[in-house]
Amino acid sequence: MGNSYLCYQYCNNGTLHEALHLDDEIHKKLSWNTRIRLALGTARALEYLHEGCQPPIVHRNFRSANILLDDELAIRVSDCGLAPLISSSSASQLQGYGYGAPELELGSYTYQSDVYSFGVVMLELLTGRKSYDRSRPRGEQFLVRWAIPQLHDIDALSKMVDPSLNGMYPSMSLSRFADIISLCVQPEPEFRPPMSEIVQILLHMIQRDP
Structure with missing residues (x-):
């Protein structure tokens, strides 16, 4: 058998992980409204995978390093559903990065596990922190x-x-953003909302805070 290749559009601004944690120039461009729009674009991508594709696709390796940013800071999600093809240890790697839902320890990975990982990405957008950072005090690493x-x-x-926001955000919008995160990272998978519901909440936030 020959090799298989997967091609992506080149994204000049790299990944969301780089924008938040490595590239100071792009980090400065991430206003509060931009972060909400990045969360919405990411949620729409997962909604399409989970609810628009036939058959539906579970991403299985969802993290900020797999979210690409184009010239307009619109998102492109990469590595969709490829984790099982790449490595049998992908679930443990995901937990090591700090994105893994609790049920991964039992060998279970579902759409709700992607929702959990999405909540972790939203936490990165909110705090500017890495999902796992061993340079921080023990209680703050995960x-x-x-x-x-x-x-x-x-x-x-x-x-x-994120201190780089300099307090430039509406407190009500911040609370709503935090509420979504809480829903996504609940320990029980069945209580996490579907991505279509998250998309609607984020859309409503943008309409209220243009």
Whole structure:
């Protein structure tokens, strides 16, 4: 058998991971409204995979390093559904990166597991922190574990926000963003919302905060 190749459109602005954690120039462009639009574009991509494709596709390796940014900072999701073809240890790698849902430990990966990983990406957009960062104090290394207890405390939440935003965001919008994250990263998969529901909530946020 010959080799198989998957081609992507070249995205000049790299990945969301690079924009948030490595490229200071692009990071400065990520206003609060831009972050909401990035979350919406990413949610729409997953909604298409889960609910628009026939047969539906579970991404299985969803993280900010697999979200590409074009010249207009629109998103392109890569590696869709390829994780099982690439490596049998992809689930454990995902957990190591800090994106893995709890059910991965039991060998289960579903659409709801993608939703969990999407919630982690939203946390990255909110905080500017990596999903896993061993350079931070022990209690802050895994982003989800550190952030979840603080998402419904408005004072704690405001301290979690990416410092590069300089407080330039509406507090109500911040609370709604945090609410979506809480829904996505619930431990029980069956309680996480479908991506179509998340898309509608984010659309409503953009309409209210143009």
